[in-house]
Structures are given as structure tokens and as C-alpha cells.
Amino acid sequence: MKTPTTRLTSTDRRQQILDQATKLFARRGYEGTTTRQIARQAGINEALIFRHFGDKDGLYWAIIEQKCQMGARRAKLMQTLDSRSDDRTILATLAETVLRRNFEDSSLARLLLFSALENHRLSRRFFRVYVAQNYDSIAAYIRRRVRQGKFRGVDAQLAARGFLGMVVYHFWIQEIFGGKRFQKFDLKKVSNTLADIWLRGMRSSPSERSRQEARKSLK
Amino acid sequence: MKTPTTRLTSTDRRQQILDQATKLFARRGYEGTTTRQIARQAGINEALIFRHFGDKDGLYWAIIEQKCQMGARRAKLMQTLDSRSDDRTILATLAETVLRRNFEDSSLARLLLFSALENHRLSRRFFRVYVAQNYDSIAAYIRRRVRQGKFRGVDAQLAARGFLGMVVYHFWIQEIFGGKRFQKFDLKKVSNTLADIWLRGMRSSPSERSRQEARKSLK
DNA sequence: CGCGTATAAGTAAGCGTTTGCTTACATGAA
DNA sequence: TTCATGTAAGCAAACGCTTACTTATACGCG
Numbered sequence: 001m002k003t004p005t006t007r008l009t010s011t012d013r014r015q016q017i018l019d020q021a022t023k024l025f026a027r028r029g030y031e032g033t034t035t036r037q038i039a040r041q042a043g044i045n046e047a048l049i050f051r052h053f054g055d056k057d058g059l060y061w062a063i064i065e066q067k068c069q070m071g072a073r074r075a076k077l078m079q080t081l082d083s084r085s086d087d088r089t090i091l092a093t094l095a096e097t098v099l100r101r102n103f104e105d106s107s108l109a110r111l112l113l114f115s116a117l118e119n120h121r122l123s124r125r126f127f128r129v130y131v132a133q134n135y136d137s138i139a140a141y142i143r144r145r146v147r148q149g150k151f152r153g154v155d156a157q158l159a160a161r162g163f164l165g166m167v168v169y170h171f172w173i174q175e176i177f178g179g180k181r182f183q184k185f186d187l188k189k190v191s192n193t194l195a196d197i198w199l200r201g202m203r204s205s206p207s208e209r210s211r212q213e214a215r216k217s218l219k
Numbered sequence: 220m221k222t223p224t225t226r227l228t229s230t231d232r233r234q235q236i237l238d239q240a241t242k243l244f245a246r247r248g249y250e251g252t253t254t255r256q257i258a259r260q261a262g263i264n265e266a267l268i269f270r271h272f273g274d275k276d277g278l279y280w281a282i283i284e285q286k287c288q289m290g291a292r293r294a295k296l297m298q299t300l301d302s303r304s305d306d307r308t309i310l311a312t313l314a315e316t317v318l319r320r321n322f323e324d325s326s327l328a329r330l331l332l333f334s335a336l337e338n339h340r341l342s343r344r345f346f347r348v349y350v351a352q353n354y355d356s357i358a359a360y361i362r363r364r365v366r367q368g369k370f371r372g373v374d375a376q377l378a379a380r381g382f383l384g385m386v387v388y389h390f391w392i393q394e395i396f397g398g399k400r401f402q403k404f405d406l407k408k409v410s411n412t413l414a415d416i417w418l419r420g421m422r423s424s425p426s427e428r429s430r431q432e433a434r435k436s437l438k
Numbered sequence: 439c440g441c442g443t444a445t446a447a448g449t450a451a452g453c454g455t456t457t458g459c460t461t462a463c464a465t466g467a468a
Numbered sequence: 469t470t471c472a473t474g475t476a477a478g479c480a481a482a483c484g485c486t487t488a489c490t491t492a493t494a495c496g497c498g
Contacts, residue, residue, distance in 0.1 A: 007447055007492055029337050031250035035484060045449050050485060114336060116396045117329065118248050127396045157402065158412050161392065162385040169384030170377075177335045177346045183376065193377050201420030226466060226473055254458060264475050269459060 014052050017042050021049075022063050026107035029114045030060055064115065064126050067108060071129040078137035087145070087203075091195035092188075094138075095167045099187055102171045113176065135160045142202070151202045159202060166194045233271050236261050240268075241282050245326035248333045249279055283334065283345050286327060290348040297356035306364070306422075310414035313357075314386045318406055321390045332395065354379045361421070370421045378421060385413045 008016065020042040024033045035056055039046040053059040080094050102109050112130055115123035138160035145151040151159075170190060173179040227235065239261040243252045254275055258265040272278040299313050321328050331349055334342035357379035364370040370378075389409060392398040 010447075013447075029248060029250060031248060032337055034482080036482085046484090047450090047486080048448065051447085056484065110336065113332065113395075117333060117336070118251055120397060124397065127398075131392065131396060132398075132401070154412055154416065155408070158389075158404070158409060159416060161389050162413050162416050165385040165388030165392075166381040167384075169388045170380050173350065173380065173384075176332075177350060178339060178343065179346075179351070182351070185377070189374070190377060193373055194381050197373065197378060197381050197417060197420035199420070201416035201418070229473075232473080253456080255456085265458090266460080266476090267474065270473085275458065 010052075013044070013048065017044070017049060017052060017059070018063060018066060021059055022067075022107060022111070025060065025063060025114065026110040030056075030118055035059075060119075060122060063111070064122060067111065068125055068129045078134060081137055081141040087150070087199055088195060091163070091199055092191045095163075095195050096187060096191035098164075098167050099171055099191060102168075103175065103187070106175045109171065110176065113172075134164065138163060145202075149204060152204045154202070163194075163198045166198060167191075170194070229271075232263070232267065236263070236268060236271060236278070237282060237285060240278055241286075241326060241330065244279065244282060244333065245329040249275075249337055254278075279338070279341065282330070283341055286330065287344055287348045297353060300356055300360040306369070306418055307414060309360075310382070310418055311410045314382075314414050315406060315410035317383075317386050318390055318410060321387075322394065322406070325394045328390070329395065332391075353383065357382060364421075368423060371423045373421070382413075382417045385417060386410075389413070 017038065021033075021038045024038055024041060027033075035046055035049055038059075039049055049056075049059060053062055077094075077097060080090055080097065083090055085093075108130075112123070112126055115126055135157065139156040142151060142156040142159050146153050146156065170185075174185070236257065240252075240257045243257055243260060246252075254265055254268055257278075258268060268278060272281055296313075296316060299309055299316065302309055304312075327349075331342070331345055334345055354376060358375040361370055361375040361378050365372050365375065389404075393404070
């Protein structure tokens with residue numbers, strides 16, 4: 001009866017449970033996933049989950065915690081914004097990276113949405129790491145370009161939200177709402193088009209630019 | 220013990236259950252809401268729910284069905300796009316209306332998101348009525364303006380998605396992700412700013428416009 | 439190196455509770 | 469009187485979680 005399976009170390013097993021649970025929580029949400037499902041998916045006894053994580057909530061926390069650490073480490077995505085390329089390249093690259101990452105593995109996005117919708121207490125840090133932080137980076141970039149007279153002087157936070165909005169919303173529509181069943185889009189085309197619209201919308205017109213330069217030379 | 224309450228007619232009671240259930244499903248999702256909660260919220264016995272709707276799924280269907288009918292009827296929101304105002308007014312008004320409606324009652328948006336995330340089978344029609352249809356209206360508007368030489372010739376579907384993306388994403392961040400706890404925004408300012416960015420990004424430059432007119436006169 | 443033992447990985451079984459849902463009965467309105 | 473509105477009570481299954489128990493494995497000791 002007993003299949004003498006090789007035992008895993010505590011950390012390995014912990015990680016395996018974490019991985020399987022992440023998949024399920026991302027697919028069906030916290031309330032929609034049972035600890036029994038997770039155990040079966042991981043091929044282990046349910047009790048192991050509780051030994052490792054205390055309770056279901058603890059498991060969920062551990063998942064978010066892990067995703068946050070991964071997110072903090074990979075925050076260098078936003079280094080794109082410091083590159084010396086032109087604005088169009090920077091923004092199209094940023095958009096393409098965000099889209100590609102999410103399309104390759106939508107579980108993080110789904111987890112974020114689920115936790116925001118159904119479990120606000122747990123999701124605040126999640127939100128800060130994956131959403132608010134990115135805004136701040138983009139907003140800082142925008143403010144710099146405004147100071148340099150390249151962008152119009154609009155609310156940087158709002159403009160940043162506008163850009164990410166275009167990009168992330170497109171992903172959500174395609175992936176979460178199933179829009180991809182009706183229409184497919186070329187990733188590069190989407191990135192370029194959206195970046196282009198936003199950029200033209202932000203660039204200061206020549207007249208504004210000369211006014212800005214005039215103001216500068218006064219000081 | 221018995222409080223001799225006045226009885227409701229079948230349709231009235233049905234509607235009352237629908238209303239209360241909508242609130243709860245919007246707040247906690249399908250899996251996160253129990254039929255007992257709904258009964259208590261409506262101040263009735265649980266069995267009444269099953270008499271009216273068969274089972275929990277039937278109740279959820281009835282809610283989505285009702286919301287879809289309401290959505291189909293109010294599709295005239297998009298008539299804004301046919302008004303004779305200038306583009307800036309049209310778009311800012313559209314944005315403001317979408318934002319105001321959602322901020323006043325976020326339950327529809329939450330319901331839409333929840334059903335997309337956790338119950339894909341039920342959500343397709345929902346998606347078509349509340350999302351896809353709006354795209355088509357805006358895309359048609361864009362194509363018209365492109366034909367008139369006022370907008371650049373970008374993919375209309377994508378551009379429409381970009382515009383709604385900016386607006387709807389802003390709402391989601393504020394309301395669903397709790398962004399409003401960190402920063403509040405003036406509704407009119409948001410609408411105007413986002414509409415402005417998008418519009419400047421879409422307008423054809425004078426050189427393009429003259430080229431377009433040259434092409435026109437050739438025919 | 440072999441070996442016994444402590445320790446932690448892993449399990450079977452089932453606890454009390456809640457879940458969606460049903461049944462049998464009461465009661466107000468036409 | 470009739471019949472649909474409404475309820476009390478509870479069922480089987482599934483829920484999160486615990487307990488009591490095996491068993492593989494790392495490791496100190498001779």
C-alpha cells in the first residue's frame with residue numbers, strides 16, 4: 001500500500017506547497033480554494049499544510065509575502081526609465097515588458113486582483129509593492145521630463161496612472177475578461193501604439209518649449 | 220414571538236432578495252458569500268431564496284441577467300459620442316460620467332471583476348454588455364474622426380481601449396485597490412487631464428492633416 | 439565505518455462547524 | 469377555504485483544522 005516516496009526537506013516541501021497553492025488561489029481565489037484541493041494538487045496529506053503554515057490564512061500570507069519579496073527584488077524593471085534612450089523607446093519597452101511578463105504568467109496579476117477584491121486587509125502591502133511603487137517611479141520620470149521642458153506640466157501622478165492604465169487595462173481585458181477569445185493583438189504593436197498615444201499627449205508643443213526655455217534663461 | 224409582518228408579493232420579495240444578494244456578492248464574491256448571509260441581510264428565511272431562484276447559482280445568474288438588462292438599456296451613455304461638441308468636451312464628459320457612475324456605486328464594477336475572475340462561464344455576456352460594447356462605440360467614433368482627418372490613423376480598437384483603460388484603471392486603483400486612502404483626486408481634473416492626454420495623442424498633426432486633405436481632393 | 443536513536447517528515451482518521459439545500463408545517467391575503 | 473408567502477428544523481456533504489500515530493533520515497557514538 002505505502003509507496004516509499006523519497007522525503008523532501010522541510011524547505012523544499014514548504015516551497016512546493018507554496019507553488020501549488022499559488023496556482024490554485026490565483027485561479028479560484030481565497031474563498032474558492034480549499035485546503036483539501038491544495039493538498040491533492042501537491043500530492044500530500046492535508047495536515048502537512050497546517051504544520052507548515054498554521055492555518056489557511058497563514059498560507060495565503062506566506063504566498064503574498066513571497067510574491068512581495070520577488071517584486072521588491074525585481075523592481076529594477078523601472079530602471080528602464082533611467083536609460084539614455086529616447087522617450088518612445090523607453091515607454092514602448094516598459095509597456096512591452098509589463099505586458100509580456102503578465103501574459104507569460106498571469107497568476108500574479110490574478111492574485112493581486114483577488115486579494116484586492118476579497119481580502120483588503122492582506123492586500124495593502126501587495127498593492128504598495130506592485131502598483132504604488134511603479135507609479136512613483138514613472139511619476140518621477142515624468143517630473144524630470146517636465147523640468148527638462150520635454151513634457152507638458154500635467155499632474156505627474158495622474159499621467160503615470162494614465163500610462164500604466166492603458167497598458168495594464170489592456171492586459172486585464174485580454175486575459176482576465178477573456179478578450180483574447182474575440183481578438184488577438186500583437187504585443188509589440190500594442191506597446192508601440194499605446195506608448196505613442198501617451199507620449200504625443202504628454203510632449204510639450206514647440207511654442208511651450210520655447211516659453212519654457214525663455215523662463216529658464218531668465219534665472 | 221411572531222411579528223405579524225406585512226407580506227410582500229412574489230415579485231417584490233424577489234427583487235428585494237436580488238438587491239441584497241447583489242450587495243453581498245459584490246463585496247465578497249460568489250464563493251465568499253453564503254446563502255445564510257443573504258437571508259439574514261434580507262431579513263427572511265433562507266428557504267425563500269431557494270424557492271425563488273432554485274439554487275445559489277440561479278440567484279447569481281438572475282443578478283447578472285438583471286444587470287445586463289439594465290446595462291443594455293442605459294447604453295445610451297455612448298450617445299455622448301454623437302454629440303456635436305468638440306472632442307475635448309465629448310471625451311472629458313464621457314470620462315467623467317464613467318468615473319462618477321462607478322464611484323457612486325462600485326458594486327457593478329466589483330461584480331464584473333469578481334465574475335470575470337472566479338466564474339468565467341457566467342461572465343461572458345456580462346463582459347459583452349458592459350465592456351466590449353463600449354469599445355465598439357468608442358472605436359466607431361475614432362474611425363469617424365480618422366476618416367475626417369482629425370485623428371491619426373491608429374488601430375481604433377486599441378486606441379479605444381487606451382482611453383477607457385486610463386479612465387477605468389484609475390477608478391479601479393482608487394476604489395478596488397484602496398488607492399483613495401493614500402491620495403484623493405478631483406473628478407473633473409482627472410477626467411480633463413486623461414481626456415487631454417489621450418486627445419493630444421490622437422490628433423493628427425497639421426502636416427498630416429494637409430496630406431489627408433490632399434488625398435481627399437484627389438478622388 | 440556501522441548502528442541505534444532522536445527528530446522531523448508524513449499520514450489516517452475524524453473532530454466540530456458551516457455549507458447549500460430540503461422537508462414539513464404555519465399563516466396571512468384574496 | 470384556498471393557496472402562495474413564509475418559517476423552523478435539520479440533512480448530507482464539505483469545510484478548516486486537530487490528534488494520534490508511522491516512518492524515513494540525519495547524526496552522534498562506539
